[in-house]
Amino acid sequence: MAAVKLQIEGLSGELQRNVRAHLSTIKDDEVAANARFKRRVRTGIEDGLKALGYFDPEIRFELIPRSAPLRSLLVAHVNPGEPVRIKAINIELIGEARQDPAFTELLTTTPKIGSILNQGDFDTFRSRLRSLALERGYFKADLKVSQLKVATGLHEAFWNIQFDSGRRYRFGEVTFTGSQIRENRLQGLIPFKVGEPYLAATLAQFNQNLSETNWYRNIVIDPQFAKVGENMELPLFVTVTPRAPNNVELGLGFATDIGVRTSMRWRKPWVNALGHSMETLVRYSQPEQSVEFGYRIPTKESPLQKFYTLTTAYNAENHNDTNEQSLSASVGAFWNVSSGWQRNLTMNVSYSRFEQGLQEHDTFLLYPGVQFARTRSRGGLMPYWGDSEVFSINYANTAWLSDIDMLQLQARSTWIRTYASKHRFVARAEAGWLESSDFDKVPPSLRFFAGGDRSIRGYKYKSISPVDSEGKLTGASRMATGSLEYQYNFTGNWWGAMFYDTGYATNKFIPEDLKSGVGMGVRWASPLGPVRFDIAHPLAKGSSGVEIYIALGPEL
Structure with missing residues (x-):
């Protein structure tokens, strides 16, 4: 270690930071009180000040001896002096860029006359000229004149730039x-x-x-x-x-109340020269099984923004007090708008045979539906920023052969925000409203239940609902749930999580029906997407035990 320590006095703010940057190459063991080292320091100080418009500084060195173990101080006392100010800016545009509004706007970003010279501003402006030319198709643009003149005796600076854009491609x-x-x-x-x-x-x-x-x-x-x-x-x-004509994705999850959940998604991104595509999704767990088939037909004039879909599905559920088998099909038209929202209009038909508690019915429904949805994200499979919103309306009426009149409204939103790179927040809210002429004939798949890892953790899957006279779940006509989760990145791709979930599924909003759960977990940002492991505990009076959830898949 050198016996001398370097210290700069007399500067502050940006001047101090820039001078330190110019002296940052000096190592501790290189510091000395000799003339050669002082010249090196003087040059670094002058260069750092010139870049910010100070061309005539006063620099005085002082050596302050100190007893061991302290090192002696070599102090550079700096008076930056009078700054150089911009006297005139002359920028001449030649070529078609003279009539380009983007270049006109760029010219308004030059420093004001009389402001202190910053050579970085000059360099940045030249770079922006070149970049803007490339961005806007002036591929033969030429910076013919690029001069920054400084009259140190007068403390004045002059910009002189001539830029020939040529013709625009x-x-x-x-x-x-x-x-x-x-x-x-x-x-x-x-x-x-x-x-x-x-x-x-x-x-x-x-x-x-x-x-x-x-x-x-x-x-x-x-x-x-x-x-x-x-x-x-x-x-x-x-x-x-x-792309390969076939793509298969596998999913795996686990919850203490329903056991292992598996899924397989088979996609054919194109099936013919018209760009049609199809997808088959199979889900299996002990209480629920489903097979869905979808066929997508893009329009010729706007394949991404406008397309039609044909879907069919078979669903079976035997869980808690629900036993349902259903067949459904739908035809849909989709529009993607420039704001990122997707609008779709569907005509749905379904036949359900079910037992829900003491109720047993067969129900046929023919109903149109409208949905608005948007998903935005930044940061790959485990985004640091994102949100997802879905709003839907379904309406059935006996006038067009449905067994019941029904109006169903649903809304769902998820937000992800990350602060200081390590603090990640995930907020989720969902609400539903159902009106019908005969609630007993509404299929369980259209009623509302709460509980589970995508709802209120700490409670068994779909275990929150009103009950009938024998204490069996009936499903609800109203539902509202919310969740707030905090995640901390403790190392690499691993995050710790704490969360609070709350909400209810009911036929009449009563504060006493509110159910809440708390818990903690671990997140792993795997190459296939986030893997979640959670342990949750219910807070409702009379509830006990814990629920464990393991899942792989996107949060949005």
Whole structure:
């Protein structure tokens, strides 16, 4: 260790930080009181101050001896002096960028006349000029003049920039190769028209559109600059590699009350040259089994934003006081809007045979449904930020052959926010409302129950509900649940969790019916998605024991 320690006096704020940055390469064992080291320090101080507009500092060194074990101090007393201020800014745009509003806006971001010179501002502005030119298709732009003149005696600085943007490129014809989907079905994915001014963001949107179809494994968009003519239209050559025709996903979960839960999702991202796709989902646990089949038909003009679906499903449940078998089918039309919301209108038909407590019925329903949904996330499979909202309305009426009149409203929202990288919060809320002409004939799958790992933890799956005269669950016409969870990243991909869940399923909101549960758990951000392990305890009077939940899958 050197016998001398370096200390800088007289500076504060940004000046102090920048000088320290310029001196940061000096190691402790290099500090000395000799003339050579002082010259090195002086140069670092001057460079750090010049960058921020101070070209004439006064620097005085003082050596302060101190007895061992303390090291002597070499103090650099700095007076930054009078700053250099910007006297004039001359920026000349040549070419089509003169009429481009984006460049006009960029010119308003220059420093004010009379402000202290910051050489970083000059460098940043030049960089932004070049970047903006590339983003907006001025590929032959040239920074012809780039001068920052400083009159140190007058403490004045002058910007002088001449930027020739040249002509702006425009989008040309798009040619696809390697696609298993008909080219006329791909035109609706192109977010621009031939002749429109080039924008890098629009080209990125084109790539994203192709990716979101799930038709392709690889996508390469190659601009053909050599084929640009006098009209400045830039042809695009798109090479795609089809995705595998079959994709299988497996799911696994566990809860103490229902045991092991498994699922298998088989997707065919494309089944023909029209871009149709289909999906089969099989779920199995001891109390519930289901098979769902879906077929998706994208429209030619807008495959991602508008499409139709055909679905069929078989569901069976034998759990608590519910025994139900049902067959259902639906036809749906979906619209994705620019705000990220997906709207869909469906016509549903279902036949259910069930026993719920003392009730036993067969019910046929024909009912339209409307749903609004949106999911946003950042951060991959275990997002650090995200939210998901779903709002739905289903309506059945005996006028169109349904056995009962029924109106069902549901809303669900989940929010994820992370602070200071290690503190993650997950909030969830769900509500439902059901009106019917004969509640006894409403299938259990359309009634409301609470309890379980996606509802109120600490209680058995679907165990919260009104009961009949024999104490058997009947399901509810009203439901509201909420959850707040805090997660802490204690190491790598591992998080600890604490949570509080509350809510009820009832026919009439009574405060005494409220059920709550608390618990803790562990989260692992695995390559397949978050793995959750929870232990929860009920807080309701007369309740005891714990419930254990293990699950793999997305939170949104």
